[in-house]
Amino acid sequence: MAAKFNEDECIRCGACVEDCPFEALSLPDDSPTPVCDEDLCFTCGSCLEICPMGAITIEE
Ligand code: SF4
Numbered sequence: 422m423a424a425k426f427n428e429d430e431c432i433r434c435g436a437c438v439e440d441c442p443f444e445a446l447s448l449p450d451d452s453p454t455p456v457c458d459e460d461l462c463f464t465c466g467s468c469l470e471i472c473p474m475g476a477i478t479i480e481e
């Protein structure tokens with residue numbers, strides 16, 4: 422399970438990376454969106470709530 426990011430909507434604001442309580446998200450310089458570590462994501466949904474662009478979904 423992991424957070425998935427829509428490249429066309431994400432503006433790389435970093436809000437989700439800061440928000441994740443499990444530090445599952447990172448924002449590599451060479452990536453158009455954050456990256457989710459599936460081993461750390463507990464699909465709590467917090468990043469979905471905070472994203473101003475609605476760019477995040479959860480993939481089971
Ligand atoms: S769903 Fe929760 S645990 Fe997973 S990346 Fe988003 S904030 Fe982090």
Ligand code: SF4
Nearest residue numbers: 431432434435437472
């Ligand atoms: S909060 Fe939304 S727009 Fe900002 S970096 Fe995360 S996915 Fe992209």
